[in-house]
Amino acid sequence: MSGDAAIEAVARASLWLKPHRIVLILIALALLLGAAFFMRWDWLPQYWEMGLVGLWRSLWILAVTCALGFMIALPVGLAQAAGPIWLAAPAKVFCTIIRGTPLLLQLWLLYYGLGSLFPQYPWIRESWMWPYLRQAWPYGVLALTLSFAGYEGEVMRGAFAGVPRGQLEAARAFGMSRWKIFRRVWLPQAFYRALPTLTGETVLQLKSTPLVATISVIDIFAVSSKVRQDTYLTYEPLLLLALIYMTITGILVLVFSRIEARIPVKVG
Amino acid sequence: MPPGWGGTLLVGLLHSIEIAVGATCVGLMIGTAGAYGKLYGGPVVRDLLAVYTTIVRAVPELVLILLLYYAGTDLINQVLTSMGYQRIDISGLAAGIAVLGIVQGAYSTEVIRGAILAVPQGQIEAARAYGMPPGLMLRRITLPAMLPFAIPGLANLWLIATKDTALLAVVGFNELTLATRQAAGVTKAYLIFYLAAGVLYLALTLFSNLIIGRVEAWARRGTPSIREAR
Numbered sequence: 001m002s003g004d005a006a007i008e009a010v011a012r013a014s015l016w017l018k019p020h021r022i023v024l025i026l027i028a029l030a031l032l033l034g035a036a037f038f039m040r041w042d043w044l045p046q047y048w049e050m051g052l053v054g055l056w057r058s059l060w061i062l063a064v065t066c067a068l069g070f071m072i073a074l075p076v077g078l079a080q081a082a083g084p085i086w087l088a089a090p091a092k093v094f095c096t097i098i099r100g101t102p103l104l105l106q107l108w109l110l111y112y113g114l115g116s117l118f119p120q121y122p123w124i125r126e127s128w129m130w131p132y133l134r135q136a137w138p139y140g141v142l143a144l145t146l147s148f149a150g151y152e153g154e155v156m157r158g159a160f161a162g163v164p165r166g167q168l169e170a171a172r173a174f175g176m177s178r179w180k181i182f183r184r185v186w187l188p189q190a191f192y193r194a195l196p197t198l199t200g201e202t203v204l205q206l207k208s209t210p211l212v213a214t215i216s217v218i219d220i221f222a223v224s225s226k227v228r229q230d231t232y233l234t235y236e237p238l239l240l241l242a243l244i245y246m247t248i249t250g251i252l253v254l255v256f257s258r259i260e261a262r263i264p265v266k267v268g
Numbered sequence: 269m270p271p272g273w274g275g276t277l278l279v280g281l282l283h284s285i286e287i288a289v290g291a292t293c294v295g296l297m298i299g300t301a302g303a304y305g306k307l308y309g310g311p312v313v314r315d316l317l318a319v320y321t322t323i324v325r326a327v328p329e330l331v332l333i334l335l336l337y338y339a340g341t342d343l344i345n346q347v348l349t350s351m352g353y354q355r356i357d358i359s360g361l362a363a364g365i366a367v368l369g370i371v372q373g374a375y376s377t378e379v380i381r382g383a384i385l386a387v388p389q390g391q392i393e394a395a396r397a398y399g400m401p402p403g404l405m406l407r408r409i410t411l412p413a414m415l416p417f418a419i420p421g422l423a424n425l426w427l428i429a430t431k432d433t434a435l436l437a438v439v440g441f442n443e444l445t446l447a448t449r450q451a452a453g454v455t456k457a458y459l460i461f462y463l464a465a466g467v468l469y470l471a472l473t474l475f476s477n478l479i480i481g482r483v484e485a486w487a488r489r490g491t492p493s494i495r496e497a498r
Contacts, residue, residue, distance in 0.1 A: 024312070096474075099427075099473075100427075100469060101466045102433075102434035104434040104435060104438075105465055105469065106466075109459070109462035109463065109466060112458045113463070114459065116458045206328075221328075234342070235339065239335070242331050246327060
């Protein structure tokens with residue numbers, strides 16, 4: 001069996017590796033080697049530790065905001081798909097506002113706008129939240145979370161509404177309680193429907209994380225800006241940064257396609 | 269033009285709209301050419317276009333804007349000096365349109381490619397049977413027939429373009445977000461100005477949605493509605 005699989009893999013590779021592709025790959029390699037040898041990389045040893053910390057912070061922000069945002073997106077989507085008007089209307093307004101304004105503006109509104117209000121109130125300054133409210137990252141996490149919730153809430157609305165009525169009726173006929181129907185039938189099927197979009201949204205969220213560098217959170221983008229300021233190099237830090245983001249995107253897409261492949265049946 | 273910082277904000281909004289319109293037009297041109305290259309081009313063209321769309325969609329817009337902005341202006345100036353001309357200052361408007369246009373082009377390539385694939389094959393074959401040259405076929409058959417399929421995706425791209433203009437604030441182009449930041453910084457009324465800018469962006473989005481609905485209805489004229497087609 002494994003021999004067959006190996007032969008198949010080789011056949012597929014040879015089908016993919018046409019002559020022009022070999023030439024293109026060689027050109028790409030030459031460009032890469034040229035960049036490695038003819039550009040300046042002597043700043044790397046000095047900054048790589050800082051870069052790793054920044055990379056870790058970017059990934060951490062991505063994971064936290066996606067998880068929190070998805071948890072907010074569930075009620076927002078559900079309220080729009082099946083809620084009464086007094087729940088559906090605010091949810092729709094929330095999605096429209098988040099999707100209708102740039103994330104950079106939302107971020108600056110929260111950090112500069114809201115952040116400038118807090119110090120006026122002594123009870124906030126004396127509360128336990130103050131050490132956090134003085135830092136930049138809570139505002140970044142809040143803005144990115146709300147943004148993810150807004151976009152994903154709209155996706156979940158469609159996903160919840162797209163689950164066939166028969167499924168829910170069958171669950172009710174089995175005598176399941178409303179919570180159990182939601183947990184066992186409605187949510188899993190809606191999640192499967194939303195999964196392909198979720199991949200795209202997560203990649204978009206990754207591409208939004210560098211914005212937190214504009215409110216002085218030191219993520220990987222901010223580290224590359226610092227290298228550019230310190231060394232007066234324009235291209236090297238940016239090219240490396242682009243490569244890092246492309247690698248993370250590739251890994252994300254791979255992981256999500258693995259999860260997607262595990263979905264048992266064709267949803268339809 | 270109203271006096272004071274309100275006027276500054278409106279000028280910023282105007283600049284944002286200018287860039288968004290320009291970037292969408294550039295993106296549409298790149299997208300149409302890219303979709304044709306991906307569908308009918310040779311193997312090398314197809315692979316190069318795949319590399320272009322993959323890279324642009326995998327790298328954050330902010331990084332692309334910085335990279336293209338510095339690399340683009342640097343490249344043009346190097347070419348100019350090597351040909352014996354003076355260095356020129358490239359206007360923020362032109363650079364912004366070019367950079368966002370290249371980003372938009374990658375996304376519209378995919379949208380338009382999908383829309384062309386959705387056109388019934390028989391229509392294109394019929395056009396070929398009439399002996400239409402490719403240019404005429406593009407103008408009379410493919411573009412009008414693919415429009416209803418492409419418009420939802422392209423409308424989405426227009427909304428993304430209006431919001432992506434805010435990123436140009438980072439390279440110092442004076443559009444709405446940067447104007448807001450300046451106004452807020454000078455007057456110290458942060459919350460009011462950021463809320464006002466948010467209302468302006470939201471108004472632009474809602475107005476666009478209104479127009480998009482009209483355009484979609486126009487592009488779909490004569491075709492059966494989705495519900496009937498089922």
